[in-house]
Amino acid sequence: MAKPANGTTTIASPPAAEFASGWTYAPAPESVKVQIKPRYTHFINGVWTRATGETFPTLNPATEQTLCEISQATGGDVDKAVAAAGAAQPKWAALAPGERAKYLFRLARRIQERARELSVLETMDSGKPIKESRDVDIPLVAAHFFYHAGWADKLAYAFPGRTPRPVGVCGQIIPWNFPLLMAAWKLAPALACGNCVVLKPAETTPLTALRLAEIIEECDFPPGVVNVITGDGRTGATLASHPGVHKVAFTGSTEVGKKIAAATAGSGKRLTLELGGKSPHIIFEDASLDQAIEGIIAGIYFNQGEVCCAGSRLFVQESILDDVTSRLRRRLSTLRVGDPLDKNTDVGAVNSRAQLDTIRNYLRLGADEGATLHECGTAPLPAKGFWCRPSFFTGVQPSHTIAREEIFGPVLSVLSFRTPDEAVARANNTPYGLAAGVWTDKGGKIFDIARKLKAGVVWCNTYNKFDPASPFGGYKESGFGREGGLHGLRAYVDF
Ligand code: NAI
Ligand code: MG
Numbered sequence: 001m002a003k004p005a006n007g008t009t010t011i012a013s014p015p016a017a018e019f020a021s022g023w024t025y026a027p028a029p030e031s032v033k034v035q036i037k038p039r040y041t042h043f044i045n046g047v048w049t050r051a052t053g054e055t056f057p058t059l060n061p062a063t064e065q066t067l068c069e070i071s072q073a074t075g076g077d078v079d080k081a082v083a084a085a086g087a088a089q090p091k092w093a094a095l096a097p098g099e100r101a102k103y104l105f106r107l108a109r110r111i112q113e114r115a116r117e118l119s120v121l122e123t124m125d126s127g128k129p130i131k132e133s134r135d136v137d138i139p140l141v142a143a144h145f146f147y148h149a150g151w152a153d154k155l156a157y158a159f160p161g162r163t164p165r166p167v168g169v170c171g172q173i174i175p176w177n178f179p180l181l182m183a184a185w186k187l188a189p190a191l192a193c194g195n196c197v198v199l200k201p202a203e204t205t206p207l208t209a210l211r212l213a214e215i216i217e218e219c220d221f222p223p224g225v226v227n228v229i230t231g232d233g234r235t236g237a238t239l240a241s242h243p244g245v246h247k248v249a250f251t252g253s254t255e256v257g258k259k260i261a262a263a264t265a266g267s268g269k270r271l272t273l274e275l276g277g278k279s280p281h282i283i284f285e286d287a288s289l290d291q292a293i294e295g296i297i298a299g300i301y302f303n304q305g306e307v308c309c310a311g312s313r314l315f316v317q318e319s320i321l322d323d324v325t326s327r328l329r330r331r332l333s334t335l336r337v338g339d340p341l342d343k344n345t346d347v348g349a350v351n352s353r354a355q356l357d358t359i360r361n362y363l364r365l366g367a368d369e370g371a372t373l374h375e376c377g378t379a380p381l382p383a384k385g386f387w388c389r390p391s392f393f394t395g396v397q398p399s400h401t402i403a404r405e406e407i408f409g410p411v412l413s414v415l416s417f418r419t420p421d422e423a424v425a426r427a428n429n430t431p432y433g434l435a436a437g438v439w440t441d442k443g444g445k446i447f448d449i450a451r452k453l454k455a456g457v458v459w460c461n462t463y464n465k466f467d468p469a470s471p472f473g474g475y476k477e478s479g480f481g482r483e484g485g486l487h488g489l490r491a492y493v494d495f
Contacts, residue, residue: 043213045084046223061127085196088224093194097153104149127349147468148188164493166194168246176202272481277434280427287439299463309435359409433475
């Protein structure tokens with residue numbers, strides 16, 4: 001099994017005799033057909049703009065095929081979208097709150113009705129496994145709209161003794177890892193509080209946001225309440241610094257987050273940033289190990305590690321280090337990498353060639369710095385598409401680049417600790433602070449450790465569990481502001 005020559009070992013699939021699950025599955029491709037137009041334009045003031053100007057393709061990262069052409073919004077398009085939102089906003093805010101709620105409930109129901117189509121589209125455009133888009137992303141999208149529809153006529157109860165007013169026009173910039181879910185996180189509270197929106201999805205994954213615009217049209221939203229424009233970072237930058245935008249909400253890289261913070265500083269714009277992470281798991285010797293391994297695997301590998309809160313540093317109590325490493329290796333060898341539309345697939349395609357190059361760079365760097373890379377699986381990967389085998393590093397020092405920087409790929413760094421205090425100190429030793437996982441059988445230890453971890457979310461004996469009522473957001477370079485729950489509403493109201 002081991003091939004230590006260049007600091008890399010390959011984990012072969014286990015022999016059938018060793019594992020009852022030595023069988024292979026027949027492909028079970030998702031059968032829903034989705035319609036994709038050859039070209040999409042921008043959705044501004046309730047209508048689709050004329051097909052003129054520059055375009056760029058969006059690919060299916062599992063096949064490298066172009067799905068369709070997307071329009072690059074110009075400064076003029078951003079102006080029009082912001083003006084449409086500005087004109088619609090006073091009327092939207094003046095609607096009886098219960099009426100706003102009706103629109104949001106209608107949207108949530110329509111998303112549920114079209115959930116299968118949205119899941120397939122999300123998987124085709126992003127490369128994430130259909131299991132994830134169908135069972136996690138899209139149900140949470142609908143849940144988010146339902147939850148915020150419920151708040152629309154109860155804002156006075158959310159902020160007792162205050163008179164919450166909408167902020168105005170919101171410019172919302174979305175990343176490619178959870179395209180529709182991040183759109184829902186941003187749109188739902190903004191609309192519930194009486195704001196209007198200009199939304200810009202990421203350039204590699206615009207299709208579900210554009211489909212959402214079609215659904216919004218179908219739900220008869222007043223023109224200009226939601227505008228969706230597409231384009232790259234230039235469009236994002238123009239939107240974030242537009243004088244007609246009162247609030248900017250961004251999810252993406254820390255690097256771009258810092259640029260947006262600089263561009264909006266002193267402008268009076270409200271800003272929330274949800275940025276990167278290097279989230280730690282701490283696993284104690286008294287933990288239920290199989291349960292912990294499942295949580296750790298789900299927390300990083302099921303979306304190819306393209307998760308802002310991915311648990312990418314694993315701190316293992318020294319006494320169980322070998323046991324945990326061998327369980328991890330064994331479970332990893334059963335993960336299926338391949339066609340994201342296959343219901344049996346655990347790990348899909350990396351979102352873009354650029355992201356795959358970034359991940360490969362870190363894999364090389366980790367080995368160069370002296371850590372040992374364990375790569376999962378020997379089955380050939382598809383010839384086309386952007387693929388990365390799930391892997392982990394052992395022999396990692398806290399000073400290694402792979403232990404410090406966000407990789408955003410299916411790569412876990414395994415480190416160790418002796419005492420709870422050392423675990424906390426090592427886990428907190430990062431510029432980030434988005435999430436953390438604690439695995440132990442002892443309730444007292446959970447409360448003690450969770451309190452000391454500098455992370456926006458601490459999951460205990462579970463990981464990556466989301467609910468619209470629960471706020472999410474970071475410390476330090478993971479950003480500021482919260483999304484979801486009562487705390488998330490605060491970003492979209494003024495007093
Ligand atoms: P990015 O931060 O460049 O892209 C996110 C969004 O910001 C996209 O819609 C993009 O068009 C827009 N954008 C780009 N430049 C902008 C600017 N100057 N002003 C306003 N908007 C701008 O992320 P990228 O380059 O796709 O990924 C790079 C790294 O960022 C990844 O390797 C990963 O580490 C991290 N990342 C983190 C995410 C998270 O959820 N926290 C999501 C996506 C990426
Ligand atoms: Mg795409």
